[in-house]
Amino acid sequence: MGAVLLIDFGSTYTKVTAVDVENERLLGTAAAYTTIQTDINDGLANALALLEQTTGPLAFSARYACSSAAGGLRMAVSGLVPELTAEAAKQASLGAGAKIAKIYSYDLTEDDAEEIDQLQPDIFLLVGGTDGGNTATILNNAKMLATCKRDFPVVIAGNRSAARQCQRYLEGRETYLCENVMPRFGQLNIEPAQSQIRALFLRRIIQAKGLSKATELISGILMPTPSAMMRAMQLLAEGCEGESGIGDLMALDVGGATTDVYSIAEGMPQDATTVYKGLPEPYIKRTVEGDIGMRYSIHGIVEAAGLSRVAQLAGLEPAQFQQMTDHLASHTDEIPQSEDWERLDFALASMACETAARRHAGTTEEAYTMAGKVFVQTGKDLRQVRQLVVTGGSLIHTKRTGEIAAHAFFSPADPMSLRPIKARVLVDRRYILAAMGLLAEHHPQAALRIMKKELIPDGYSK
Amino acid sequence: MEKKKLVIGVIGADVHAVGIQILYHAFTDAGFDVTNLGVMVSQEEYIAAAIETKADAIVVSSLYGQGELDCRGMREKCDEAGLKGILLYCGGNIVIGKQEFSDVEKRFKSMGFDRAFPPGTAPETTIAALKEDLGVQD
Numbered sequence: 001m002g003a004v005l006l007i008d009f010g011s012t013y014t015k016v017t018a019v020d021v022e023n024e025r026l027l028g029t030a031a032a033y034t035t036i037q038t039d040i041n042d043g044l045a046n047a048l049a050l051l052e053q054t055t056g057p058l059a060f061s062a063r064y065a066c067s068s069a070a071g072g073l074r075m076a077v078s079g080l081v082p083e084l085t086a087e088a089a090k091q092a093s094l095g096a097g098a099k100i101a102k103i104y105s106y107d108l109t110e111d112d113a114e115e116i117d118q119l120q121p122d123i124f125l126l127v128g129g130t131d132g133g134n135t136a137t138i139l140n141n142a143k144m145l146a147t148c149k150r151d152f153p154v155v156i157a158g159n160r161s162a163a164r165q166c167q168r169y170l171e172g173r174e175t176y177l178c179e180n181v182m183p184r185f186g187q188l189n190i191e192p193a194q195s196q197i198r199a200l201f202l203r204r205i206i207q208a209k210g211l212s213k214a215t216e217l218i219s220g221i222l223m224p225t226p227s228a229m230m231r232a233m234q235l236l237a238e239g240c241e242g243e244s245g246i247g248d249l250m251a252l253d254v255g256g257a258t259t260d261v262y263s264i265a266e267g268m269p270q271d272a273t274t275v276y277k278g279l280p281e282p283y284i285k286r287t288v289e290g291d292i293g294m295r296y297s298i299h300g301i302v303e304a305a306g307l308s309r310v311a312q313l314a315g316l317e318p319a320q321f322q323q324m325t326d327h328l329a330s331h332t333d334e335i336p337q338s339e340d341w342e343r344l345d346f347a348l349a350s351m352a353c354e355t356a357a358r359r360h361a362g363t364t365e366e367a368y369t370m371a372g373k374v375f376v377q378t379g380k381d382l383r384q385v386r387q388l389v390v391t392g393g394s395l396i397h398t399k400r401t402g403e404i405a406a407h408a409f410f411s412p413a414d415p416m417s418l419r420p421i422k423a424r425v426l427v428d429r430r431y432i433l434a435a436m437g438l439l440a441e442h443h444p445q446a447a448l449r450i451m452k453k454e455l456i457p458d459g460y461s462k
Numbered sequence: 463m464e465k466k467k468l469v470i471g472v473i474g475a476d477v478h479a480v481g482i483q484i485l486y487h488a489f490t491d492a493g494f495d496v497t498n499l500g501v502m503v504s505q506e507e508y509i510a511a512a513i514e515t516k517a518d519a520i521v522v523s524s525l526y527g528q529g530e531l532d533c534r535g536m537r538e539k540c541d542e543a544g545l546k547g548i549l550l551y552c553g554g555n556i557v558i559g560k561q562e563f564s565d566v567e568k569r570f571k572s573m574g575f576d577r578a579f580p581p582g583t584a585p586e587t588t589i590a591a592l593k594e595d596l597g598v599q600d
Contacts (some may be wrong), residue, residue: 278509
């Protein structure tokens with residue numbers, strides 16, 4: 001059996017990873033700069049040439065790819081109540097690897113329909129009402145969507161009583177019926193909608209974004225890159241036949257524009273004095289922080305953490321710090337070359353980890369009742385999670401990974417945020433996680449063993 | 463005929479978890495489609511659940527004596543949220559101390575509750591009232 005090639009078509013880089021499946025080892029990785037203007041195959045050819053410089057000529061028995069090129073998978077969603085079906089729609093879309101352009105709740109208006117046209121979603125997810133519950137809103141929203149001028153497919157995953165009528169209102173547009181994302185109150189059922197979204201991504205989005213030229217070379221599994229990442233994290237946590245997983249985990253991917261957080265854990269209340277409130281969250285959960293990123297979203301980090309705090313962490317004067325971040329925001333491809341710049345990136349990455357982890361994890365509140373003190377939990381309790389996987393340039397190209405990642409942990413200064421108390425930090429030094437998610441589709445055991453080998457422990461929480 | 467839909471739960475900072483389970487089973491056995499929100503439920507949670515499920519009635523339980531405070535403004539919030547005319551019940555130990563229940567009932571009705579039930583009400587009584595108010599034939 002020959003080598004397997006795993007390709008990640010990103011918006012700025014095409015990354016390739018070659019794997020010897022039989023011996024469960026990495027042969028090499030390489031990345032080549034690509035732009036939207038250039039043919040996607042040029043980027044791939046360049047990356048392959050770079051790869052073969054280090055590995056020598058390779059014969060591939062299979063090539064699999066994932067993509068976040070051309071903006072990735074953009075979605076807009078509408079639900080009924082913001083905390084209920086609209087939240088379920090959000091979870092379904094993020095779990096399918098999408099970027100969410102906008103979440104609507106209650107009735108869509110004519111203005112909303114115009115806005116949706118401007119947002120140009122690749123897919124629209126229409127939900128609302130439990131099965132047998134409210135139909136008025138989803139029907140209204142189907143009618144409003146029918147007035148949109150742009151041609152985007154609509155996945156209908158709301159109250160089943162209204163599904164066919166929604167489809168009729170949207171006649172002439174590509175529509176797909178799925179099981180309700182919330183069939184009963186408080187019950188999340190996002191997998192059917194997710195697999196429909198992924199199937200659509202393959203069939204439609206890949207073609208629309210000029211990736212079809214590349215598909216001739218590829219044996220299969222084109223999925224959004226975040227889906228591949230999620231698949232890798234699930235495999236690493238759960239294991240597969242013949243190889244055990246490492247257990248519940250949380251993962252951070254700090255990028256230039258966004259920070260993604262994943263958790264593979266139930267996270268439900270641990271004891272009888274805790275009451276859970278709100279929609280239960282998925283066991284495999286993904287959140288995306290669009291305002292937290294090391295370059296394009298650099299100001300979002302400063303805004304979330306506070307200028308004085310992040311400047312102090314960097315050991316820089318606020319004014320100087322401000323000047324440096326402004327510079328990076330407009331020079332997004334710069335990497336730190338001197339000690340000052342390294343300290344700056346250290347502080348930014350630390351605050352990105354803290355902010356994104358805090359937004360991902362659940363919270364608890366104390367409440368005093370006649371029966372004594374109780375805790376009210378919302379979202380996932382990740383305090384018992386023992387593994388934190390980290391990836392992204394700012395975390396893997398530094399010696400201070402453990403120190404940066406520790407900011408994602410539980411903090412006594414913020415005890416209401418249910419983040420891991422004591423976890424081992426595992427670093428994706430060779431940037432292979434998305435590739436391993438792809439490999440997992442056909443060779444889960446090899447993918448898992450390679451991850452276990454390649455993820456390097458670095459640092460423990462205090 | 464389609465089942466009538468109820469949203470039930472214990473309001474406020476009240477953690478009495480057993481009674482609401484009993485009511486859930488009693489109402490379900492009586493042929494209702496019941497969404498049980500459990501304990502420590504806020505007015506907003508009842509309303510959000512009633513909107514999504516298109517509920518016919520909200521049944522509020524309160525066992526710790528603070529029910530009157532917790533229930534204030536609930537009818538107005540229902541109206542505001544588009545649940546105009548939804549059936550609203552309240553029952554349990556809904557006020558503190560020994561008070562004439564007819565006075566208590568009057569106060570709850572003036573707050574927009576359709577019915578209020580005194581301590582020790584059997585589930586059957588509430589079920590009969592629900593059937594009458596929702597026009598359910600046995």
